[in-house]
Amino acid sequence: MPHASSRLASPPPPDSRLLSSPSAHDSLSAPAYTPVQVRQGFGQYPHVPSSTNSLGPFAPAPIPAQVNQNANVPPNPTPMDGTPSAPPPKGKVSFSDAVRNYVRRAFLPANLDPTIRRQDIEAKLKETISYAADNGLLDSTDWDAMPLPVELIKKDLLARLNMPHPHPGPISPVGSNGSASKKRKSSDRAEVAAVPWRSTNARTSSLEDRITHPPADNRPAVDEPLPKSSKFQKQMEKRQRRWGNYQSAPRSPTPPPTMGPVVGTCEVLEKRYLRLTSAPVPSQVRPEHVLHKTVELLKKKWRKENNYSYICDQLKSVRQDLTVQRIKNNFTVSVYELHARIALEKGDLGEYNQCQTQLRSLYGLGLAGNPIEFKAYRILYFIHTANRTGLSDALADLTPAEKRELPIKHALHVRTALALGNYHRFFRLYLDTPNMGAYLMDMFVVRERLAALCNICKAYKPDVKLRFITEELGFESDHDAAQFIVDYNGQHLLEERGEHIALLTGKAGALFESARAAAFRRVDIKGQI
Amino acid sequence: MGMKGYDLAQTLSPIPPADKPDRLKAVWLSTNHYGVKDDVTHGLVQALTSRSGYPREEVREEVNGWTEVFSAYWKAIGELLAVDGDSIVNGRRTSWTKVYEAWKEMTMALHRGYTHHNFEAWTIPCLYTAGKYLRAFAIKSDEERGQIDAGGDGLEIRDDFDPEMEKHQQLRDCEQQLKRIFTLCLTDRAEITESRKWGIYAIVNLLFKTYFKLNSANLARTILKALSTNKGNMPPLEAFPAAQRVTFKYYEGVLSFLEENYVEAEKHLDEAWRGCKKDAMPNKERILAYLIPCRLLTTHTLPSKALLEPFPRLQKSFLPLAQCIRRGDLHGFDLALQQGEEEFVKRRIYLTLERGRDIALRNLLRKVFLAKGFEEPKNPGDAPLRKTRIRVAEFGAAISFANRETTDSDEVECLLANMIYKNLMKGYISREHGIVVLSKNGAFPGTGV
Structure with a gap:
């Protein structure tokens, strides 16, 4: 089983770009999340990394004191060629x-x-x-x-x-x-x-x-x-x-x-999120320099406590303060990227979608950030929600240069594979997803497995080896594959044959069809809570 | 209704007639801010008197309504001349937003005319003119604002910015106005001959156009629902002018297309196609752009050269695709799709056309099947039977060739399984023997073999 072992031998490397965001603070301070591993379980949401794990390799760094540590320098090695409007690093500006x-x-x-x-x-x-x-x-x-x-x-x-x-x-x-x-x-x-x-x-x-x-x-x-x-x-x-x-x-x-917009005067770092029903009061809005400190504090707390409901609430109030003050700059981008990543990790698609929508327009203004990474997520997200209009828009948004970037290329391949029913290729791509894309792919991998299983059951007679299913559908082990089949009431299709286990595809009939249809129906179209 | 409604509407056009290019200026100069209402009333009364004596009391109300409309029109023309930089208005600064606002005032005055001033149904073409340019000015205003400052400086009490809202602020407002007009027409209870219901499709078409521009085609569904619940007391679609019918069918077709309901889409588009005037080439091109992908999926029909002949743009996009599908050239298909990608994505047909690859693959596999030839007849007189057992490796060789790259055996099987699953090929794969066993009768349904 070559691919399974190679997968285990080389887990996705901790990707440092996950951990950085565009402002000077962020690139110098500790990360707020751990890199994602491809997950093989059946659960709805990815597991929560333990806090010790997330603190592990990254020692917190001091907050920079210098103003001139330009927020503008792209914090990560992602080539920015794809975003022509992104400001070039300071110092190199001609x-x-x-x-x-x-x-x-x-x-x-x-x-x-x-x-x-x-x-x-x-x-x-x-x-x-x-x-x-x-x-x-x-x-x-x-x-x-x-x-x-x-x-x-x-x-x-x-x-x-x-x-x-x-x-x-x-x-x-x-x-x-x-x-x-x-x-x-x-x-x-x-x-x-x-x-x-x-x-x-x-x-x-x-x-x-x-x-x-x-x-x-x-x-x-x-x-x-x-x-x-x-x-x-x-x-x-x-x-x-x-x-x-x-x-x-x-x-x-x-x-x-x-x-002009409201100018905040609030100096308190933390603030509970409250939906605005009238014009914001300056004394309850934090100005940008306070928000910077807030975000640093929130990152620390997130690493330490991993309390999503707290962090989500706080980040929403940060976003609100930015919005009412009409602050749209690199810091704004970093806040939305931060919230988007955390929401992804926690499977909170509603918040993730809101952040992604903002990011799309912020990148459109030419602000610095990680557009490649997030444009790739956007494609995967629309695949998950089966939103063809969104998907069309996401495709139309891409420049030729962006299409050559690895994460985007990956997402586009995923899309093509699914559009053509090429489950073989899809599950290869699934096992090799860059950045945090696997969190998104985890959300639709079950339904794609069901679709592939329907396909195989109709096409193969009289049976196939279980190992074949394991390999084609990207399962961790034969046991997992068998468990999946049993979960969908296919136990009678599994047969011991000495050396191997057979899946009696010829006898499956339309067994997985209804589960497949249900799985595709369940897609929460807008991804809202 | 006749033509007089359209003649009246012409007087509310913001575009001067070709033979009187200075009409707008003349209108603007004919009066001033203080005198406009009196002048309009005076003019209207005079016109009525010369025809049928001094207007009776009940007509007064109507005259008042039209006075409002035409004074608002006069003001809008002032804004329009100003935005064009016409020296006649002293070159003061203005914006499309102001043109829009002024035009909206006129539209609302017109609306009030029907609800408060007894405007008669024959005048509804005025609503079309008002709506048509309201939409045009809204788009101009949005574009202009986008250039100056996408953010504006209005008060924000939201949690996040709403980029779509900011981009189409005016057009969204316009949509509200158009919907009011839609309701105004739909809910008229007058006798059908005297009803504003005759305005419904002109307005619906404007609304659809707006929804597509707003990127929210799904909202058009609610309009269709409202139409179908009121179907009973509405004139049948056939009774409306051809132009409105064709446009409506076109939009209905595109809507179904976007919802991936290709059978419905084909039905509507086909109707639009047949109703379209022979020489309305741009419209025919629009219809074909969706009808061709529809046919490709529903009946696997490819456009002929003759059909595409008069449409160079369609020819350029669709002909290479069609040829590759016919030949079973997978690599060529991928290239052709890539070539047209920008255009296809823009028209939102990319994701549909992409599925044409299945047909290309089917044609390729069919060729392999045909090339295998016949079994040795058991008895000399028997009808020849095609060989139906084909090794996966043979299909694999053909696929690798057509892809211009080696496709591994597992992927080949996956592609074959797909063909079977989608009923493009009948048979099954025996993995143990590495062969595909095809059906003896109709291995490739619908293709004669």
């Missing part, structure tokens, strides 16, 4: 002429202001450009129309002058850069990116309006939009006037200061 020109213009004597120090301009420049770099916007930003750092700093100053309360979040490095930079130390780059949002908060817009811009143009009344035009539209208009064509640049690093 800036376009537009960016260079922007930097040059920033320091032209004509553009300087004696009241603003050079280091503040440098800091602002860095912030602006790294925001664009982190979000893959270097090329799409209209650098010629981008306000110069001096202007941005003035805006920030005005905004802060007008602020009723001390700002809870980190403050952009203007003026007393001492305290500001200190504060930022424990957080990471992504948080810096969020600064422009904060420093130009909604509350500050009125004064700014008056100072930086003359009153709205006096257009003829006939031009006024319909009386029905919403508040939102009016604000939109106002904003467009204010920013001129600069506004048309996608995802500007300093989004307009009107009606």
Whole structure:
């Protein structure tokens, strides 16, 4: 039985990429889960790895203190060729002429202001450009129309002058850069990116309006939009006037200061998940730098306690805080990847599906993460839920380069094998699944075994050796194969023949057909709880 | 209903007629924000008076309704001219979202016309025009927003972002409006000759189109259910204009196709195909794109060269596949499928076409069977009998050849078992002897042997 023994001899190696996620924290700290082994049992859910096991080979590493440990560096060896929009690692970025020109213009004597120090301009420049770099916007930003750092700093100053309360979040490095930079130390780059949002908060817009811009143009009344035009539209208009064509640049690093999302002020790390029924209250929302600490804490707890209901609840509240603050960056990706992996491991398909849907759109924004790994899961997931529309979409999402990546290639082969009824190939692929895909495959392997058994019983006469079933259907042993047949009331089909056991396929009739039909019917289409 | 309904609807079109390219501008300049309602009312009353004397009291209500509609139309035209950057509106900034909102106002005014202002059923083509462009503007607005900022800055009180929602925000809103119009038509209790029910298929088709764009074809089922429960008091489909019938059948067919109900799909698509105008080539092409894969699965029929001749695109996608299936060329089939993959996936026929490989394999095995020839007749006069015992290895050699790579024996058996399981080949595998024993009568059902 060559394949079975070779399988035992080489269990899937602990895959370090499972354990990392894109932010600097994550890659340096300990993993939150153990690699998955192909499981051979019949149970619905994969077994829970013991906590000692999961702690085993991975010693916890210190949390990095440096801001400049760029969150952007791909944390794992997965080649990223397939994601053209993924930002390249910092340091290797070659800036376009537009960016260079922007930097040059920033320091032209004509553009300087004696009241603003050079280091503040440098800091602002860095912030602006790294925001664009982190979000893959270097090329799409209209650098010629981008306000110069001096202007941005003035805006920030005005905004802060007008602020009723001390700002809870980190403050952009203007003026007393001492305290500001200190504060930022424990957080990471992504948080810096969020600064422009904060420093130009909604509350500050009125004064700014008056100072930086003359009153709205006096257009003829006939031009006024319909009386029905919403508040939102009016604000939109106002904003467009204010920013001129600069506004048309996608995802500007300093989004307009009107009606921004909630900015959290909650400093408590843990928070129970509660479904929102009204607008979120800032004091109950954790800002991003707090969420970073929360996630680190959660990872530690998960490793130690392995308490899924706790971790799921906590991660949902983290996701909610990210959403209400409209934070969509590499950290967001890492949170969803973390939850997706844990949910997969625990067979919680509902949560997994929610995370996967988010990840799809986050990767679509060009954020860093592990798109190859998760796009492969996505295919396997849709195979499991027999969702043809989803599957079609997942296929349409793939670039040619991605199709050549091992995990995706594997998932595509699995799909083809099943589509053509090639159980022989399917079970070979099952025994050789990369990453955590086996958790997903475990969920449909039983029904595929039943399908294959139906096939074999109809095609082979008068019998086959049990060993043949064991090998073709990827069972661990003859005993497991026999047990499977007995579980589906096929004991009378097994016959001792001295050397071997025979399966009397000719006598099976439609025995496994109803079990097969039932198994395929049971698929929880949406995967929701 | 006649043509006057369509003539009326034409006055609500956001596209100027070909012979009057400046019509929209003329409309816009003909009045202003303050005067628009009075001007419209005045115009309507004047038109009515010149025809049949001063309008009677009961017509007043109707005039009020149309005043609302046409003033809303006038405003929408203003937005439309502005978004086109027309200097006539002082080049102020605007967006497709505003065009959409303004057009929606008009659509709602029209809707109110039927519920509150006694609009008559002959005017329903106005609803088609309103709905058609509402959908078009919704799509424009969604595209535009996607370019500026996918996120927007609305208040978030959800746990997660809803990417689909963000992508199609306006179109979803449009779908709600269209459904209101659908209900408006469906629930009309007037005499059938005076009923808005005559508008139902035009609106249903718009809705279907929207559902497909929203990637939620399954929602179309609920519409079909509503239709079938009201079947009794509706005019039969045959009584509707051919264009509406064909479009409806097409969508119904595609829907069944996506649900993998190929027999139903074939029925509907076939009806659409036969109802389609001879020279409506783009429509015929659309229908064929689903009908061909349907036929491949239901009756294993391949498209002929002559059928594909007038459709270069279909020819390019389907002809190589059909040829490989016919020849039993597995490798060629895989290549042809790969070649067309992008197009097939887009049309959502990839997963169906893929199953054509079974037919290619069946044809290949059949060739092996035919090549084996006949048994020695026992008596000189007996009818010749084909050899029905074929070694797995012989099939294996053919499969390896057709795959252009060695296929191991276990996999060959698996493929053979599949053929038997799917009733494409009759017989059984004797693993002990390594042979396949084929049925003496009809080893390959439906192929003459």
